[in-house]
Amino acid sequence: MLNFELxxxxxxxxxxxxxxxxxxxxxxxxxxxxxxxxxxxxxxxSGLLDKIYDSLAASQIEYVTLGGVVPNPRLxxxxxxxELCKQESVDFILAVGGGSVIDSAKSIGxxxxxxxxxxxxxxxxREITGCLPIGCVLTIAAAGSEMSNSAVLTNxxxxxxxxxxxxxxxxxxxxxxxxxxxxxxxxxxxxSGCVDILMHTMERYFNNxxxxxxxxxxxxxxxxxIMNSKILVNQPNNYRARAEIMWAGSLxxxxxxxxxxxGGDWASHQIEHELGGMFDVAHGAGLAAxxxxxxxxxxxxxxxxxxxxxxxxxxxPCGSNLEDAALAGIEAVEHFYxxxxxxxxxxxxxxxxxxxQIDTLAFNCTFKNTRTVGIIKKLNSDDVANIYxxxx
Amino acid sequence: MLNFELxxxxxxxxxxxxxxxxxxxxxxxxxxxxxxxxxxxxxxxSGLLDKIYDSLAASQIEYVTLGGVVPNPRLxxxxxxxELCKQESVDFILAVGGGSVIDSAKSIGxxxxxxxxxxxxxxxxREITGCLPIGCVLTIAAAGSEMSNSAVLTNxxxxxxxxxxxxxxxxxxxxxxxxxxxxxxxxxxxxSGCVDILMHTMERYFNNxxxxxxxxxxxxxxxxxIMNSKILVNQPNNYRARAEIMWAGSLxxxxxxxxxxxGGDWASHQIEHELGGMFDVAHGAGLAAxxxxxxxxxxxxxxxxxxxxxxxxxxxPCGSNLEDAALAGIEAVEHFYxxxxxxxxxxxxxxxxxxxQIDTLAFNCTFKNTRTVGIIKKLNSDDVANIYxxxx
Numbered sequence: 001m002l003n004f005e006l007x008x009x010x011x012x013x014x015x016x017x018x019x020x021x022x023x024x025x026x027x028x029x030x031x032x033x034x035x036x037x038x039x040x041x042x043x044x045x046s047g048l049l050d051k052i053y054d055s056l057a058a059s060q061i062e063y064v065t066l067g068g069v070v071p072n073p074r075l076x077x078x079x080x081x082x083e084l085c086k087q088e089s090v091d092f093i094l095a096v097g098g099g100s101v102i103d104s105a106k107s108i109g110x111x112x113x114x115x116x117x118x119x120x121x122x123x124x125x126r127e128i129t130g131c132l133p134i135g136c137v138l139t140i141a142a143a144g145s146e147m148s149n150s151a152v153l154t155n156x157x158x159x160x161x162x163x164x165x166x167x168x169x170x171x172x173x174x175x176x177x178x179x180x181x182x183x184x185x186x187x188x189x190x191x192s193g194c195v196d197i198l199m200h201t202m203e204r205y206f207n208n209x210x211x212x213x214x215x216x217x218x219x220x221x222x223x224x225x226i227m228n229s230k231i232l233v234n235q236p237n238n239y240r241a242r243a244e245i246m247w248a249g250s251l252x253x254x255x256x257x258x259x260x261x262x263g264g265d266w267a268s269h270q271i272e273h274e275l276g277g278m279f280d281v282a283h284g285a286g287l288a289a290x291x292x293x294x295x296x297x298x299x300x301x302x303x304x305x306x307x308x309x310x311x312x313x314x315x316x317p318c319g320s321n322l323e324d325a326a327l328a329g330i331e332a333v334e335h336f337y338x339x340x341x342x343x344x345x346x347x348x349x350x351x352x353x354x355x356x357q358i359d360t361l362a363f364n365c366t367f368k369n370t371r372t373v374g375i376i377k378k379l380n381s382d383d384v385a386n387i388y389x390x391x392x
Numbered sequence: 393m394l395n396f397e398l399x400x401x402x403x404x405x406x407x408x409x410x411x412x413x414x415x416x417x418x419x420x421x422x423x424x425x426x427x428x429x430x431x432x433x434x435x436x437x438s439g440l441l442d443k444i445y446d447s448l449a450a451s452q453i454e455y456v457t458l459g460g461v462v463p464n465p466r467l468x469x470x471x472x473x474x475e476l477c478k479q480e481s482v483d484f485i486l487a488v489g490g491g492s493v494i495d496s497a498k499s500i501g502x503x504x505x506x507x508x509x510x511x512x513x514x515x516x517x518r519e520i521t522g523c524l525p526i527g528c529v530l531t532i533a534a535a536g537s538e539m540s541n542s543a544v545l546t547n548x549x550x551x552x553x554x555x556x557x558x559x560x561x562x563x564x565x566x567x568x569x570x571x572x573x574x575x576x577x578x579x580x581x582x583x584s585g586c587v588d589i590l591m592h593t594m595e596r597y598f599n600n601x602x603x604x605x606x607x608x609x610x611x612x613x614x615x616x617x618i619m620n621s622k623i624l625v626n627q628p629n630n631y632r633a634r635a636e637i638m639w640a641g642s643l644x645x646x647x648x649x650x651x652x653x654x655g656g657d658w659a660s661h662q663i664e665h666e667l668g669g670m671f672d673v674a675h676g677a678g679l680a681a682x683x684x685x686x687x688x689x690x691x692x693x694x695x696x697x698x699x700x701x702x703x704x705x706x707x708x709p710c711g712s713n714l715e716d717a718a719l720a721g722i723e724a725v726e727h728f729y730x731x732x733x734x735x736x737x738x739x740x741x742x743x744x745x746x747x748x749q750i751d752t753l754a755f756n757c758t759f760k761n762t763r764t765v766g767i768i769k770k771l772n773s774d775d776v777a778n779i780y781x782x783x784x
Contacts (some may be wrong), residue, residue, distance in 0.1 A: 001632055002407070003407025003408060003410065004404070004405070004406050005405050005406070005407060006404040007403040007404070007405060008401075009400075011397065011398070011401075012396070012398040012399070012651075013397050014397070014398070014651070014652070015394070015395025015396060016393065016395060037665070084740065100422065107632060201407050211635070211639075212616050212619070212635070213613065213616045213639055213643075216612035216615060216616050217609055217612045217613070218608045220605070220612040221608070221609070222606035223608060224604050224605045228604070240393055244603070246651070247603075247605055247651065248605055249760050251436060251605075258402075259406070259639065260406070318555055
């Protein structure tokens with residue numbers, strides 16, 4: 001068990017109609033002018049944005065708006081937001097959307113508080129020293145950005161995507177979580193979000209330095225996500241199931257489930273990350289397509305851990321043959337992915353990389369073979385290529 | 393599932409030697425002068441206070457000290473602290489100790505930030521509008537005050553003890569949790585703390601409006617506490633076990649385990665509270681002595697919940713006869729209490745109330761029979777008297 005820090009200052013306001021409280025919530029921060037930041041048209045069409053504008057007006061808070069954030073949020077939009085915020089003396093950012101919108105808001109917040117070129121933070125040439133206060137109204141349960149300290153950004157100049165820039169300054173001040181706002185998501189996006197949530201916990205869980213309480217809390221969360229993801233396949237408007245998934249999404253990625261551990265493996269994320277750069281895939285679906293191959297490639301390095309996972313998440317009895325239990329646990333995950341219509345291979349994902357493309361993916365994933373990825377087994381470029389090939 | 397809010401801004405700094413970081417931690421709040429608030433002589437004798445003074449000095453932070461906080465912290469000590477803080481222009485309070493010291497610090501913090509008579513807040517005649525920033529170095533895993541929004545205070549004028557004054561302003565800014573600092577606690581106090589931690593979760597868990605994720609997280613925590621409490625009976629210096637218990641103590645009472653529920657029963661706490669007022673008993677031990685009788689008195693009102701508890705915390709198979717499972721779960725808790733040398737009756741607790749005293753306890757517990765206590769079964773004065781009698 002390792003020493004740890006945990007800082008989760010985000011105030012959670014969870015449940016039906018909570019989006020009507022944004023005006024009052026923002027008032028607590030003495031904000032004079034808010035940037036309402038959002039993605040596509042759905043927030044407008046659904047009437048959500050109008051409700052938010054009404055709430056702000058009722059609290060006498062002025063606002064400007066900036067929509068158009070796309071999945072894998074872009075530097076150009078962040079720069080647009082920075083200009084607008086400076087011009088309008090914005091002192092609070094309200095992100096209305098999923099992880100992309102919240103991440104974009106974090107980047108704008110860093111830029112306003114620290115000045116200079118935002119990309120400096122992502123290229124690790126400058127330290128973040130502050131962030132404009134951010135609040136969010138979540139509309140997609142997946143990324144966990146609403147409570148996390150991390151953000152991603154893509155620089156269109158060279159199409160560099162930089163993942164997981166971490167700073168506690170960027171943790172949102174509040175997160176409004178109304179499960180009803182996720183009713184209208186298509187099933188594929190819902191399921192992809194469920195995988196993302198599950199994987200945020202699984203990546204942390206597969207580690208080499210464990211803490212019993214963190215383990216058991218993680219297992220509890222994984223069981224709950226699996227159970228409720230299955231319900232949502234046929235009952236997208238099931239409030240309880242939407243709520244369980246939404247709250248699990250926030251707890252999955254706020255740091256609670258790394259307490260006392262080495263932080264976890266995260267190789268599957270790195271491997272999927274490259275895939276998402278080369279092909280247009282939903283992040284959660286990409287993780288589902290990769291995970292089983294990763295697991296089969298590495299499980300022998302820590303069979304006990306895979307067997308514990310099988311026992312405590314899937315009730316697979318873990319007798320004398322730990323290897324059988326470990327493999328049964330991996331199969332159980334893939335079986336679950338199939339139940340919620342998620343892919344377990346690259347071809348099911350609709351991606352057919354050539355051997356040459358696989359070499360490129362593996363080479364990039366390991367930063368030109370200058371680093372390994374993962375903790376359970378430290379994977380070099382050849383290992384990563386083998387996993388892509390196994391996943392075909 | 394109910395709407396909920398959760399706000400846990402306390403930064404956790406957990407592990408070995410973390411107490412050496414207090415100076416740096418407090419620096420983040422631009423504090424000029426700190427009140428170091430503590431209890432008895434043990435923090436002095438162990439060298440902990442000296443380490444803290446050194447850390448403050450190394451960060452060029454001035455400080456004054458006020459010790460002598462007793463279990464069930466007192467208004468007179470709070471008033472002494474208020475005088476000292478005003479005189480010395482203290483702008484940060486560092487509580488070094490357990491729940492009593494932290495609660496005393498919260499009361500001083502309210503008094504400085506809000507002015508006037510601190511007792512007003514406890515007698516509910518005035519609202520809390522702020523609190524001086526507080527940090528803490530925890531030396532007893534039990535009360536959970538290090539992350540909670542609640543505090544208790546006893547007014548020696550009439551010996552009124554007011555429980556659970558709640559304000560998010562009072563949540564500590566940081567909590568330094570070094571499990572090694574709890575090695576020296578006597579076994580009775582360690583076990584009593586373990587019961588307190590377990591009961592903070594059990595009180596929340598026995599509710600009538602549940603959320604699956606909260607349930608499973610609670611069950612995970614209860615299993616971990618039970619397992620590690622047993623280890624500490626024979627291995628008080630087992631770091632892992634001390635760490636599991638300490639972290640469980642904070643998570644037990646910070647609000648996480650009430651998310652989406654009605655908040656839980658809390659009758660056992662109310663019943664123990666009166667007992668603690670009339671007799672000199674350790675809080676956790678008092679809870680252990682009462683709980684089984686409470687459970688047997690109320691379980692029929694929600695047999696399913698007691699059966700789920702038995703199944704998921706004690707692996708008691710929950711077949712067709714839910715009542716058998718429910719009762720087996722209650723017995724399992726009592727069996728666990730006996731394993732860690734905790735009482736399961738009032739006489740084992742060393743308390744022998746007369747019938748007249750029981751009537752007084754029950755009358756006071758229900759505020760002269762003007763309120764009921766509990767949620768699983770709403771208990772009036774007669775019910776409470778019956779439970780005291782069953783617990784004899």
